[in-house]
Amino acid sequence: MMLSVCCNQFRLAQRTLLPQRCNITLAAVSMMSSQQVICQSFSSYQSQSDDQVVFNDGENFTDEQQQSPHINVRLEAIKSAGMTQLHNQTQDIISRTKQPLFEDADLVDIYGNKKQSIAQIQEAARIESAVHDALATYASRYNTFNVKGQVIDVLGVEISPDLKQARVYWCLPRVLDLKGLPSSKLEEVVRRMQKILDERGGKIQGIVHSRLRAYYPPKLKWVAAEHVSKDLKRGVSLEKGKKKWI
Secondary structure, eight states, X not given: OHHHHHHHHHHHHHHHHXXXXXXXXXXXXXXXXXXXXXXXXXXXXXXXXXXXXXXXXXXXXXXXHHSOOOOOHHHHHHHHHHHHHHHHHHHHHHHHHHSOSSOXXXXXXXXXXXXXXXXXXXXXXXXXXXXXXXXXXXXXXXXXXXXXXXXXXXXXXXXXXXXXXXXXXXXXXXXXXXXXXXXXXXXXXXXXXXXXXXXXXXXXXXXXXXXXXXXXXXXXXXXXXXXXXXXXOTTTTOGGGOOOOO
């Protein structure tokens, strides 16, 4: 009797608790499934995020290696404009330096000779001074180059472009008044003195060389200029004796 009652109670309790246990089990299973889904979703998201970060980092690193340095467009424009301006100015300077400083007409004299350079002018001044001193020295001892007791005058000196020859333009002494002499007589005196200079002018050449012994001075060639009287300025008749250098 007692055993029957106990069995009935057990069965009743089992019927009562079984649905609750099932509900609890189902709830637990449902909760576990939800947690598992959440975990899987989180894991999937984390994996995707990690992959994306690694991918982006790798991509950025590769791009930095492949990309050229950053170019400043404004700076490059300024540099380009500056280079263009510098090039134009350089070409302008080059074109200006190629142009002659003087006109062609100013480069030659009326005889077709190139006008004297600075070196020619300086050498002419040295030779003229040396010739004056040489004539004065020689005339103090000899009267070879004298006319009526007066030494001939030197109007000027012209130097060849290669500085190897010098034309010494001379005239009869200007202290003498030779206007009263006939032209034929005057020409005869000039011709005779020119012959003396051609034959014995080496004496003056030697004195000039000794005075300018620091270098080899040009060879002297005596050229008779038109007579210049004492009332005329020095050198006015020099142009008539000028010729082209050969």
